[in-house]
Amino acid sequence: MPLPSPLPTPEALAASFDPGSLERGRRYQREGRVASLDYNAPRSLITGKVRGSGGRVYACIVRLLPDADLGSRVVAQCACPVGYNCK
Numbered sequence: 421m422p423l424p425s426p427l428p429t430p431e432a433l434a435a436s437f438d439p440g441s442l443e444r445g446r447r448y449q450r451e452g453r454v455a456s457l458d459y460n461a462p463r464s465l466i467t468g469k470v471r472g473s474g475g476r477v478y479a480c481i482v483r484l485l486p487d488a489d490l491g492s493r494v495v496a497q498c499a500c501p502v503g504y505n506c507k
Contacts, residue, residue: 428484428491428492428494429491432491432494435493436493436496437505438505441506441507444507448470448507453471453472455468455469455470455471455477456468464483464485464492465484466482467480468482470500470507472500479499480497481497481498482495483495
């Protein structure tokens with residue numbers, strides 16, 4: 421599944437997520453756990469569904485916010501138990 425473009429820079433991702441969450445998110449993507457993905461460019465909004473470690477599917481909403489230093493900042497909400505800026 422293609423990812424939206426333009427993507428946040430690696431620096432923006434590192435500033436938005438703790439290293440463990442960032443690595444788990446990358447692993448979930450590599451493992452094909454992203455069940456759906458929709459990018460609304462005018463709203464800088466990404467919505468999707470992700471299969472968690474227990475097989476349950478969680479709804480995710482990601483907003484890309486302008487940031488003078490990083491280009492963009494990532495703010496994410498998820499229906500999983502973590503709920504905010506998780507994997």
